[in-house]
Amino acid sequence: MRNTIRHLAKLTVSATVLASAFLAGPALADEDGVLKIGAPLALTGGLADEGKKQEAVWQLWLDKVTANGGIEVDGKKMPVELVYYDYQTDGKRAGQLAEKLITDDGVDVLMAPFGSGHTKIVAAVAERYQTPLVACVASSVSVYDQGFKYLFGTLAPNTGMTESMVAYFKEKMPGLSKVAVYGRDDVFPKAMATALAASAGNAGLDVVYNELYAVGTMDHSAAVSAIKSASPDWIYMTGYTQDLILGRKQMSDLGIDAPIITMVTGPAYAEFTEGLGELADGVTSSTWWHHATSYTDTIGAWSSTADFYKDFVAKFGGDPDYVHGSCAAAADVLVNAVQTAGSTDKTAVRDALAATEVLTFYGPIDFGDNGMNQGREMPIIQVQGEAIKVLYPAAIADAEMTMIK
Structure with a gap:
């Protein structure tokens, strides 16, 4: 040492x-x-x-x-x-x-x-x-x-992200009813997946898939196939950049057609959009800050x-x-x-x-009593074409949400 x-x-x-x-x-x-x-x-x-x-x-x-x-x-x-x-x-x-x-x-x-x-x-x-x-x-x-x-x-805190995202997506897609949650078994990605599943359930959505994948997973095809079979309206995947790039590619390979695909925190990074090209288009995410x-x-x-x-x-x-x-x-x-x-x-x-x-x-x-920054409205973003657009909150939004076709 x-x-x-x-x-x-x-x-x-x-x-x-x-x-x-x-x-x-x-x-x-x-x-x-x-x-x-x-x-x-x-x-x-x-x-x-x-x-x-x-x-x-x-x-x-x-x-x-x-x-x-x-x-x-x-x-x-x-x-x-x-x-x-x-x-x-x-x-x-x-x-x-x-x-x-x-x-x-x-x-x-x-x-x-x-x-x-x-x-x-x-x-x-x-x-x-x-x-x-x-x-x-x-x-x-x-x-x-x-x-x-x-x-x-x-x-x-993570929960500030998930609650606002569920509310926003329900507003933009009134027929939204089923969500699939797929998260990396690591502290932050797991916490986000857990928070989203709880927020979705509390809002009356049916969580039709809720599983974690191991750190280092190099093939998501089995999980993606199971998600496809559940026919969710919204797929929410957490992990780090390379996990999410692979997951999105395999969703495309296996014909996933969910109108909403969210990856946390993929689109916040340039390497996500650069690594996926057109497949990044329409993917949503949440983030703590935008310029x-x-x-x-x-x-x-x-x-x-x-x-x-x-x-x-x-x-x-x-x-x-x-x-x-x-x-x-x-x-x-x-x-x-x-x-x-x-x-x-x-x-x-x-x-x-x-x-x-x-x-x-x-x-x-x-800073609150536990040392965390007090909650505030955190941006929801979406890849649209080659740009990152802010969907929420309204005060800084510069685009309307689009559905994945």
Whole structure:
């Protein structure tokens, strides 16, 4: 393990070089005044696509902070350093590297990796060392009901998504009566599948199929055949990008003709639509954020959603998704807590996070008693042609829903 960690440490070079150059600049807030943020990231393995999004947007954020001369804390400038390691989509390794970041690298705060399952592992480590942890891509209530006092999440609970989606689809398709639910047996996808089945049942829909598939499943044809036999009006599948691409292809191969196909959170990612081409058309999803939202006068590195969008497109040439938005906002929230605390003292920062009630370019952040962001209206989106359209809520909608033909 020791040799592995030495090898992984090479991954911190780009962020650390920026921070080191910055240290020679403005006066420090105190003698050792550096805000040191640590993060275990899945840069290889099954969640590499998602982990690289976190890495990219945090580097964009760090560049912005550095260009502005650091963060203002107690009337003085404080540099920011970002240290991260590749945990290779291995949950156990994520926990080990979180501990290394705290004990060896001396980070003041932690950012959680992608997904509820790995966040839960890292949260246990953060709690043991009483180190504030902000999770930007973990929405399962099962992560936040463990009594953790140092864990805070910028995503709202899963149930907010499923209840609004059921209500919206019933309105748009009055004859909707049968739904099939097919979810990956992993913390976040399982939670979403469970929540949708419950929301559908509570709304009077008949859940004609409700099964989970194992992590690593490479063939969904048996499940898809069973779903076809049940003749649902709506198919709801959860999983990660490659799971959903495969599932959608096999639905087409086996002649599925359900008018509504929802995949969470496939269409939120460019690789989903790129990987499916025309087969992505009409697929719906739900997401926590879309750049069409128009928040202004916000705290943090960007003063509005439009400002963030402009910088992101200039850097990467494409649109940001909810992972980019939530994770950049999480960094802003951490800084706001340090500024409120007036130092990097972990207990003071934790208390400041618990009292947070701010507006970011991503939207409002108001942590509840369990550390989760309070529920708000979250967008329902649909692939239409080559574009992602917002169907709901009405305030930011830019298209009407279409049925799959």
